[in-house]
Amino acid sequence: MSDVGLSAELxxxxxxxxxxxxxxxxxxxxxxxxxxxxxxxxxxxxxxVREFAREHSGFDLGYxxxxxTFADLGRSSDDRRMVSISYLGLTRAQIAGSxxxxxWSALYDLLPWEDRRHLDASGADxxxxxxxxxxxxxxxxxxxxxDRCRFLFAYDERPWRPDLALQRYELLWxxxxxxxxxxxxxxxxxxxxxxxxxxxxxLATGLSRIRAxxxxxxxxxxxxxxxxxxxxxxxxxxxxxxQHVHKQNFRRxxxxxxxxxxxxGEVSHETGGRPAKLYRFRGSVREERAQVGTKLPLxx
Amino acid sequence: MSDVGLSAELxxxxxxxxxxxxxxxxxxxxxxxxxxxxxxxxxxxxxxVREFAREHSGFDLGYxxxxxTFADLGRSSDDRRMVSISYLGLTRAQIAGSxxxxxWSALYDLLPWEDRRHLDASGADxxxxxxxxxxxxxxxxxxxxxDRCRFLFAYDERPWRPDLALQRYELLWxxxxxxxxxxxxxxxxxxxxxxxxxxxxxLATGLSRIRAxxxxxxxxxxxxxxxxxxxxxxxxxxxxxxQHVHKQNFRRxxxxxxxxxxxxGEVSHETGGRPAKLYRFRGSVREERAQVGTKLPLxx
DNA sequence: ACGGTTAATGCTCATCTTGAGTAAATGCTG
DNA sequence: CAGCATTTACTCAAGATGAGCATTAACCGT
Numbered sequence: 001m002s003d004v005g006l007s008a009e010l011x012x013x014x015x016x017x018x019x020x021x022x023x024x025x026x027x028x029x030x031x032x033x034x035x036x037x038x039x040x041x042x043x044x045x046x047x048x049v050r051e052f053a054r055e056h057s058g059f060d061l062g063y064x065x066x067x068x069t070f071a072d073l074g075r076s077s078d079d080r081r082m083v084s085i086s087y088l089g090l091t092r093a094q095i096a097g098s099x100x101x102x103x104w105s106a107l108y109d110l111l112p113w114e115d116r117r118h119l120d121a122s123g124a125d126x127x128x129x130x131x132x133x134x135x136x137x138x139x140x141x142x143x144x145x146x147d148r149c150r151f152l153f154a155y156d157e158r159p160w161r162p163d164l165a166l167q168r169y170e171l172l173w174x175x176x177x178x179x180x181x182x183x184x185x186x187x188x189x190x191x192x193x194x195x196x197x198x199x200x201x202x203l204a205t206g207l208s209r210i211r212a213x214x215x216x217x218x219x220x221x222x223x224x225x226x227x228x229x230x231x232x233x234x235x236x237x238x239x240x241x242x243q244h245v246h247k248q249n250f251r252r253x254x255x256x257x258x259x260x261x262x263x264x265g266e267v268s269h270e271t272g273g274r275p276a277k278l279y280r281f282r283g284s285v286r287e288e289r290a291q292v293g294t295k296l297p298l299x300x
Numbered sequence: 301m302s303d304v305g306l307s308a309e310l311x312x313x314x315x316x317x318x319x320x321x322x323x324x325x326x327x328x329x330x331x332x333x334x335x336x337x338x339x340x341x342x343x344x345x346x347x348x349v350r351e352f353a354r355e356h357s358g359f360d361l362g363y364x365x366x367x368x369t370f371a372d373l374g375r376s377s378d379d380r381r382m383v384s385i386s387y388l389g390l391t392r393a394q395i396a397g398s399x400x401x402x403x404w405s406a407l408y409d410l411l412p413w414e415d416r417r418h419l420d421a422s423g424a425d426x427x428x429x430x431x432x433x434x435x436x437x438x439x440x441x442x443x444x445x446x447d448r449c450r451f452l453f454a455y456d457e458r459p460w461r462p463d464l465a466l467q468r469y470e471l472l473w474x475x476x477x478x479x480x481x482x483x484x485x486x487x488x489x490x491x492x493x494x495x496x497x498x499x500x501x502x503l504a505t506g507l508s509r510i511r512a513x514x515x516x517x518x519x520x521x522x523x524x525x526x527x528x529x530x531x532x533x534x535x536x537x538x539x540x541x542x543q544h545v546h547k548q549n550f551r552r553x554x555x556x557x558x559x560x561x562x563x564x565g566e567v568s569h570e571t572g573g574r575p576a577k578l579y580r581f582r583g584s585v586r587e588e589r590a591q592v593g594t595k596l597p598l599x600x
Numbered sequence: 601a602c603g604g605t606t607a608a609t610g611c612t613c614a615t616c617t618t619g620a621g622t623a624a625a626t627g628c629t630g
Numbered sequence: 631c632a633g634c635a636t637t638t639a640c641t642c643a644a645g646a647t648g649a650g651c652a653t654t655a656a657c658c659g660t
Contacts, residue, residue, distance in 0.1 A: 273636025573607025
């Protein structure tokens with residue numbers, strides 16, 4: 001076992017949604033995800049990540065899941081092999097009034113093309129059009145590249161698949177459109193500036209994962225407060241999915257999964273119109289076993 | 301960065317299906333998955349796994365995917381922290397006539413309860429009934445345990461979900477029904493004997509992963525020879541899923557995905573009855589981009 | 601050549617699921 | 631009280647899914 005030149009760290013993608021705005025724990029210049037050495041004493045990695053996130057953000061993680069282990073050479077500047085074990089964590093943090101709000105970054109500032117919530121209405125999508133022009137230019141002469149762009153970025157009437165965030169990042173990286181690309185051509189302010197090491201890739205991995213998971217497991221409840229209206233639930237899903245969903249169908253999907261939520265009996269008058277019933281997640285959802293098999297809809 | 305007492309290894313779950321029989325690269329006493337130290341020179345882990353599998357089995361891996369990284373303390377016998385990065389690999393190996401057939405184990409000898417292909421017909425399922433009795437005994441007095449058993453093992457008319465193989469293993473482990481459980485009660489020949497370290501858990505992780513993947517990506521083609529009949533394709537899916545599927549519906553699903561396979565024009569007379577058309581996968585499927593979005597059916 | 605056997609292949613049908621839209625209900629505000 | 635904003639209740643067509651019946655095409659032994 002050659003452990004010379006080997007070191008390991010934990011990297012966390014910690015997500016929170018505050019009133020429809022998705023946030024990720026990331027700060028600094030260049031922006032970096034929270035990361036730290038793997039301590040030898042730690043019993044389990046999972047527990048290590050939780051402790052680590054609490055120290056960093058002051059919030060408890062409701063949900064923790066391993067993402068991916070990066071260990072390729074050339075990831076770090078020095079000549080040792082760095083093994084990064086990355087985790088996804090979800091929390092109910094309220095960013096606005098939190099202790100250190102500057103620890104958080106707006107998720108879609110770091111991955112702007114992944115937010116398409118503005119699309120249905122108006123239509124002006126400067127960034128999207130700029131990316132499309134750049135990608136089509138990059139694809140000239142390669143049918144394969146063109147197909148890949150069409151598929152991932154939903155050109156030519158193809159459906160947009162939210163869960164392909166990682167593949168999109170990798171494509172943009174290859175096409176030299178993100179700041180981290182080797183000799184990046186840096187298209188306008190696509191990503192503002194580089195993130196530390198390969199942290200943006202790790203972030204994209206986390207976003208892909210939670211979006212995929214949303215389709216077959218109700219992980220959003222880890223992002224919701226104790227009680228909430230159905231609209232608030234929907235907006236949280238939309239914040240993660242980066243897309244709007246059909247309101248009536250969303251409600252139907254939620255209600256069909258009896259076992260998922262139950263009305264508290266209270267109503268909320270916050271929104272101005274007809275007051276909305278407040279709901280809470282049923283106890284059974286909070287236990288692992290029932291989570292598998294219930295789901296919330298993601299649009300195609 | 302504390303790298304004292306830290307070492308890393310690769311562990312591979314390499315699967316192959318030969319004429320409807322699923323195999324996994326695992327040998328020795330106790331049986332062990334192929335594993336080896338992470339070499340410092342290796343550029344990428346993925347490449348390391350491929351090379352490693354070629355050395356061990358003589359076969360090339362068509363598909364490689366990272367599974368999970370195990371790094372909890374107490375996994376190994378000595379007092380260092382062992383980080384195991386596990387991978388799933390698929391290959392077209394033909395076990396019977398291979399160089400070292402004894403390197404392979406029949407998949408369902410190691411996870412017998414995951415094969416339910418015999419169920420529809422006869423009905424005699426000694427192992428299943430034995431497990432059910434043991435689990436119900438274990439659940440006495442705990443509604444939560446009972447619910448979990450019912451859900452994972454499809455008791456009381458619940459549907460069997462092939463992709464929950466890992467969760468089932470973990471449940472059996474808790475219930476002390478597998479050989480690796482601490483102070484195992486060892487129910488009959490449930491698992492014959494322990495596997496090395498936590499290798500059976502890693503194997504179950506791999507099985508869960510490929511079964512889940514099958515539902516939204518046509519990964520089976522990595523297990524098929526160049527040309528094949530639709531029945532052969534179906535039997536390979538069934539081997540991995542551990543379940544039979546409705547023949548006509550399976551064909552419909554395959555044909556509907558027009559991008560997936562195309563007839564070669566040849567026919568096979570191997571089976572005795574009406575000769576079957578031979579098919580091959582379309583070129584587009586072999587490239588990453590098209591794989592996302594096509595799928596084969598798994599029964600509920 | 602012939603009836604029997606074994607699969608492959610073609611078609612139908614009821615049921616669910618999904619996407620999308622219309623309309624009614626409810627409480628607040630000026 | 632009228633108008634407004636939003637929640638909530640239904641409807642409908644299209645597509646996907648699960649299950650079964652019927653037909654066709656080869657081979658096999660006699």
